Amino acid sequence: MTAGFDQDSFKSIGKPIPRKEDERLLRGQGxxxxxFNLDGQVYAVMVRSFYPHAYIRDIDVSAASExxxxxxxxxxxxxxxxxxxxxxxxxxxxxxSDLKLTAPDGGKIFEGPHxxxxVDKVRYVGEPIAMVIAETRMQATDAAEAVxxxxEPIPWVADSQDATSKDAPSVWDNVPDNICVDTTFGDEKTTDAxxxxxxxIVRMQFNIGRVTGVPLEPRAALADFNPASGRYTLYAGSNGAVRHKHxxxxxxxxxxxxxxxxxxxxxxxxxxxxxxxxxxxxxLWAAKKLCRAVKYTATRAESFLSDYQGRDLKTSVELALSEDGQFLGYRASNLSNVGAWIVSLSPLGKGIALVTGGYAIPTATAQARAVFTNTVPTQAYRSSGRPEVCHxxxxxxxxAAYEYGFDPIELRRKNLIRSSAMPYTNPLGITYDSGDYKKSMDIALELIDWSNFSDREMKACSRGKLLGRGFANYVESSIGAPGERTDITVRPEGIVEIVIGTQPTGQGQETSFAQVAADFMGIDVDLVKIIIGDTDVxxxxxGSHSGRSMRQAGTVIYLGCQDxxxxxxxxxxxxxxxxxxxVEMLNGSFIVPRLAKTIGWFEIAKASRSLDLPDDLANGLTVTRENEMDVAVFPNGCAACEVEVDPDTGVVTVERYVAVDDVGRVINPLIVDGQTHGSIATGLGQALFEQCVIDSDSGQPITGSLMDYTLPRAHDLPMFSTAFNEVFSPTNPLGIKSGxxxxxxxxxxxxxNAIVNALRVYGVQDIEMPATPFRVWTAIREAQKLNRENS
Known part of the structure; x- marks a missing residue:
């Protein structure tokens, strides 16, 4: 399906054009x-639960109301x-393209009503119980404290494994054992053989902890109601205004x-x-009741209590190998903590589909389970479910490499899916569209200078430090909502307006979408205006999720431009x-070679207003195009890094980091590279610093502020070295995957992998995330103690 476009013919696509939106944002015009504020607005404050699990015997709002x-x-x-x-x-x-998750009995999954x-029971600390609206935010805050x-506190459970035990308290009476999803995929007979x-055979268990997104802007809402028209208006940040509207x-x-x-x-x-x-x-409801605008803005503390969180997966995995290192089979059992009710099963489903990654493993089985707990519901968090299974x-x-004497790089290379095998169907029935995984590995190894690691290791050793190196391949999946629409209008004033239903949350879509239109219309990027975010338009x-935006929106914009x-x-x-x-189009003009006549886009738009055009042309240079692509693409790549560990303090410093990514056709390498940097930082944050922690005695979150929840700072990150290995996807005209x-x-x-590699001198086999200095220091001391006892 990929169009055979000549990359050299593009003037905008593939070029590192600076983001159009940056000047506006840097000037404080975001x-x-x-x-947003409206005349006469009032303010809302939430009353939230103090307990992880309790019956509500009574709510008295009389004092607050007065x-x-x-x-x-x-x-x-x-x-x-x-x-x-x-x-x-x-x-x-x-x-x-999704695996079909089911309840343990194979039937419909009980989601838990949100x-x-x-009304009668709270199921996590921070669950909303009441909303107070007052003339000022301070008055609302004071009154909320008077509610x-x-x-009546009752036993609670926060850990997913604990939630499956026979004596665990039930979060929902409908699911007494707390297990709301239990589905097994793959061929068990073949895998057993x-x-x-x-x-x-190598077996391991992992606990991938819970994290939260911590966006710079906490969530906010400004609601209004017009009694004359009966219409509501809501200003609120989201990943897609149309989706939230419905x-x-x-x-x-x-x-x-x-x-x-x-x-x-x-x-x-x-x-x-x-x-x-x-x-x-x-x-919105309060605005209708009061006939006044109502504004709510979460505090940072509220965000830590009530923002949907991410990850929180426990997994047991097994890999079967032949004597020469050929992968023969794989087993995985994944247990997802969905929290108090189900907001999204995407992390569990998307992760389980890719448990075998980019390797040609002939057979596999994967069990997907999800449990309710007395915690904030979890939701798709950057790369939804894939980092857990990749890890x-x-x-x-x-x-396996260290236990059985294989070189970890050669073991990976030996078992990678070959580019000649694409499209490739993994043992769970998921078909990868394209990729050249070996080439990405080669690029990464060269960029990080893998072969000369021993020289750097010796220098670190001379300073009393340990140097370790790690490598990892990955396969992503991207699909999201399959439908997209665009309305494109050429204005006589010299602007092309493109209305699109995705929603940028920092990805630079105003620029990259404009690049697609500019090239296929033969005009300058600055003449294209992207319109988003108003559901009346x-x-x-x-919306923007699941890596869908550039692929879905880019495709429908391309098709709309053709029309x-x-x-x-x-x-x-x-x-x-x-x-x-x-009539031919050349460089943004329409020419008749025989007569040497030329007319441009905006001249046509102006002239069409006064012409008596046929019905199908009557609205001039305006088109509406819809498109649906219900097929996944599979971005892929790899990373290599080196870390230095101080054995006296446990401090880990990332010295080198290389990322090579196949995102299909790169529309704007400057923007995608920036997204790559942010994406790496997200992963490093979880690996080294971030975790939502709940007190084991009280059920209270103890990482409730930026004093306690550690985010990576600029000085924690090295200069990243990145590269693209563009293998165009055959699933869409532009060959885009996602970045x-x-x-x-x-x-x-x-x-x-790099930290454990550094610590193998002590015999350390694994370390749980986040690999904080205390955890690293403790792992070293425990290994040293064990070595002394065994000597």
């Missing part, structure tokens, strides 16, 4: 959710009485056309803003009084 400035206090009982809620997240992946405000909630004949309208019980959502600049997402929150619906597989390969679109060119040729023919077959997530997928594994 339009983020909290920047406090100065208080206008309204909403509770879960109010929601029930007026039929508002619950929120339906449609959490089960359902595209034809009530806007809890009396009579709790592969393990029976194996010469080597979900919020359904929760309110309203016609979607009665709701307008405005979402312009979004100050970071990483998955935390992909789904609807209670506050979005409640502020498990790549750690297992390193361990943007009628359809899947527009055809339409312009026909109108130009009428203007120039020739047959349309004689910005793959480097996160490999980062966890490559960093931990």
């Amino acid at each position: 339009q983020f959710s909290d920047d 406090m100065p400035g208080v206008l309204l206090v909403l509770t879960g009982i109010d929601c029930k009485e007026e039929g508002i809620g619950p929120i339906s997240h449609n959490p089960v992946p359902s595209t034809r 009530e806007l405000l809890s 009396f909630v009579d709790y 592969a393990f029976d004949k194996a010469d080597h 979900q919020i309208a359904a929760t309110l019980g309203e016609n979607p056309e009665n709701l307008r959502i405005l979402c312009f600049d979004v100050g970071g997402n990483f998955g935390t803003k992909n789904r609807v929150y209670s506050e979005f619906v409640l502020t 498990s597989l790549e750690r297992l390969i390193d361990t 943007v009628k359809s679109g899947g 527009l060119v055809d339409k312009a040729r026909r109108i130009a023919a009428i203007i120039l009084e020739v047959d349309s077959e004689e 910005g997530e793959g480097p996160t997928t490999s980062a966890l594994a490559v960093v931990i």
Whole structure:
């Protein structure tokens, strides 16, 4: 399906054009959710649970209601009485490229209703119980503290493995054992046979901890209601205004056309803003009740308590090998902690589909389980589910290499899927579209100077430090919402307007989308204006998630431009009084070579306003194009890094880091490279610093601020060396896969591989993330103690 475009013919695509949006943002002219204010607005503050699990015996709002400035206090009982809620997240992946997850009995999965405000029971610390609206934010805050909630605390469970034990408290009566998903994929008989004949078997267990996105902009909502028109308006950051419009309208019980959502600049997402929150619906409902605008902005502390979180997977894995190192079979059992109710099963499903990564493993089985716990619900977080399975597989390969005497690089190279085998179907039935994994490995090894590592290792040793190196291959999957629409209009004033339904959250889409249109219309990038985020203008679109935006939006823009060119040729023919077959487009102009006549886009747009055109041309240079691509693409690549470990303090310093990525056709290498840097930083953060921690005695989160939840700083990161290995995807006309997530997928594994490599001198076999100085120091001391006992 990929068009045979000549890369050299492009003037914009493939060029490192600086982001058009940067000047506006650097001048402080961004339009983020909290920047908007309306006359007469009032303020909302949430009352949240103090307990991880408790019955609510009573909620008394009388004192709060009588406090100065208080206008309204909403509770879960109010929601029930007026039929508002619950929120339906449609959490089960359902595209034809997704594995089909089921309940343990093979039936429908119980999701757990997401009530806007809890009525009779709370299931995690931070769950919303009431909303207080007052004239000022301070008055609302004071009144929220006066809301009396009579709790009856009951036993709770936060750890996913503990939640499966027989004596664990049930989060939901409907699921007494807490296990809401249990599905096994693959051929068990064939896999068992592969393990029976194996010469080597290596087994490991991993706990990939819970993290949170910490976007720079906390979530915010400004809601208004017009009683004359019966229409709601909501300003709120998200990954797609159209998607949220329909979900919020359904929760309110309203016609979607009665709701307008405005979402312009979004100050970071990483998955935390992909789904609807209670506050979005409640502020709209309150605005209708009060006939005044209602504003809510989360504090940073609230974000740590209530933003949807990520990862939290426990996995047991086994790899069977022949005597010469050929991979024969693989087993994985993954246990996902979905929290108090299911917001998304995408991490579990997408991860389990790729447990064998980029290796030609003939057979595999994979068990996917999910459990409820008394924690914040989890959601897709950057690279949704793939870093967990990549970490498990790549750690297992390193361990196999060291245990059985293989070179870890050659063991990987021996078992990689060959480019000649593409498209390749893995043992779970997932078909990879394209890739040259060996070439990416070769590029990475050269960039990091792998062969001369021993010289650097000796220098580190002379300074009393340990130097370790790691490597990891990865395969990503990208599909997301399959449909996209664009409306393209050429304005006589010299601007091409493109309305599109994706939603940038920092990816530079105003620039990269414009590059696609500019090349296929033969005009300058600066003449293209991208319009997003207003659901009264943007009628359809899947938003930005799952690496879909450039592929889906780029494709529909390309197709729309083709339609527009055809339409312009026909109108130009009428203007120039020739047959349309004689009109050619060249460098943004329409020419008739025989007559040496030329007319440009904007001249046609202006002239078409006064022409008596046929019905199918009557609206001039405006086209609407829809497209659906319900097929996945598989970005891939690898990473290599070197870390220095101080054995006296346990401090880990990343000295070198290389990432090579196949994202298909690169539309803007400057933007994709920036996304690569951020993606690496996300992975390094989890590998070395980040983890959401819950106190084992009280169930209280103890990483509730940036004082406790450690994010990577600039000085924690080395200068990254990156490269692209562009293998165009055959699944779409532009050959795009996706960028910005793959480097996160490999980062966890490559960093931990490097740390363990450095610590093997002590006999350390593994280390749990995050590899903090204390954990590294403890691992060294425990290994030294064990060595002394065994000597």
